[in-house]
Amino acid sequence: MSNEDITLTAGDAQVRISPANGGRISGLKVGSMELLRQGDRFGCFPMIPWCGRIREGRFLDGGTVHQMPLNSPPHAxxxxxxxxxxxxxxxTENTAAITYDLVDPWPYPGRVTQLVELAEDSLTLTAGVEATADSFPAQIGWHPWFNRTLAGEDGAAGTDAVLAFEPAWQEERGADHLPTGKRVDRTPGPWDDCFGMPGGVDVTLTWPGRLELRVTSREEWVVVYDEQAEAVCVEPQTGPPNGLNTAARLVTPVDPLEASTTWSWRRL
Structure with a gap:
């Protein structure tokens, strides 16, 4: 099938998927309200085969050190x-499945799948990574850029989104923006930080007078990034930043890595 943009609909919800642009969700509308920041770098993209930063772009697999491109110097x-x-x-009308084969600079062959399922009041994203030859460490996550404000049906700008979540801990962030390995109580925002939620990710964004959106996942890690004026990012993932080195999950030909997240909403 073509890799042109796909539009899914369910009730007054509409999702646009852009396979050619990194398999990202490039739009999510509820009625006239666009929830995701627009632009080629934004929307919601899958973070595969790792999430967040790898220290200096290097990860160890067995006795082999692999170097990834430093696309966020000094890290990958x-x-x-x-x-x-x-x-x-x-x-179909409300579901889509897309695939991606891992290639250079990732050193191992593998297949990635993403299933997108839209309902009238929710969006579920499910991803899997499987090794097609040698085993390798991997992570799965999603990086949505939610608009900080939502325009109403009349086009009027709304007030800023409010974040609500109760993590069990926050990963202390070092000067290099990576977890130090120490767990601390949640600090005041703004954040570019990783949090632990052992019972599963559960974060609510509320746009007052507009919409309440709940981000959930069975995974226990979430990065919250709200240092930009335009957007708020809530990123469920299977491990912390630099996790290929500190919390590796080995993917084998018979044991793929799978994860999912659901965003559910209600109008206010």
Whole structure:
């Protein structure tokens, strides 16, 4: 099938998927309200085969050190799948499945899949990574850029989104923007930080008078990034930043890595 943009609909919800641009969700509308920041770098992209930063772009697999491109010097950030063109495996009115084959600079062959399922009041994203030859460490995550404000049906600007979440801990962030390995109580925002939620990710964004959106996942890690004026990012993921080195999950031909996240909403 073509890798042109796909539009899914359910009730008054509409999702646009851009396979050719890193398999990202490039738009999510509820009625006339666009929830995701627009632009080629934004929307919501999958972070595969790693999430966040890898220290100095290097990770160890067995006795081998691999070097990834330093696309956020001095680190490598957010994986390689967001930079590639994905293929469409299937698409219906409210679901789509897209795939991506891992290629250089990632040193191992593998297959990535992403299933997008839209309901009238929710969006579920499910991703998997499988090794097609040698085993390798991997992570899965999503990086949505939610608009900080939502325009109403009349076009009027709204007030800033309010974040609500109760993590069990915050990963202390070092000067290099990576976790130090120490766990601390949540600090006041703004954040570019990783939090632990052992019962599963559960974060609510409320745009007063507009919409309440809840981000959930069975995974226990979430990065919250709200240092930019335009957007708020809530990023569920299977491990912390630099996790290929500190919390590796080995993917084998018979044991893929899978994860999902659901965004559910209600109008206010």
């Amino acid at each position: 950030i957010h994986g390689t799948a967001r930079d590639g063109a994905w293929s469409v495996a299937k698409a």
